[in-house]
Amino acid sequence: NAGVTQTPKFQVLKTGQSMTLQCAQDMNHEYMSWYRQDPGMGLRLIHYSVGAGITDQGEVPNGYNVSRSTTEDFPLRLLSAAPSQTSVYFCASMIPGANVLTFGAGSRLTVL
């Protein structure tokens, strides 16, 4: 059982480039989310989804897009990367109502 898998683990982008961070879970969790973690700021919620076809904004959604076409996958898209998006990104999933998040190992993104 792989849990939550994130790719890539490391990525360097130039300002203005686009990319997608991938997240997949094999636990059949309906709820999936993306957080970013910055020094001194803790974990902040970017976007979340309560099921296929349903997404909503979190605390810091600007500059990021998401979609949820399947239960398993929840990609995070950066359309035009900015240095302020340099961060470590975590994908997490859970069974609604269980309030227990299972996290991936993270993706470290640097935008030059």
Added chain:
Amino acid sequence: TQLLEQSPQFLSIQEGENLTVYCNSSSVFSSLQWYRQEPGEGPVLLVTVVTGGEVKKLKRLTFQFGDARKDSSLHITAAQTGDTGLYLCAANSGGSNYKLTFGKGTLLTVNP
């Protein structure tokens, strides 16, 4: 958004010492969770506390939920180097069953 304040922000101790870290808020929570995050990994759930005044023990770790369900503490007895990590508290925000808000964490270093 309900703010979770964690203290201290940093804590460095010697192996064998005891320590307590805190998670405080002005809001009342239906439940509160503690996670531990090791370098290069995602957070992993340690415990969920639900009832005001509740005390849960996990080997050398003791978790307490305040009577008013606004605060929580984590006490570690006889700390070991393996306890080193970032300790995060989290709770549901804005009445949502899905949106977990995290504190900024306490970074614990246990020196041999």
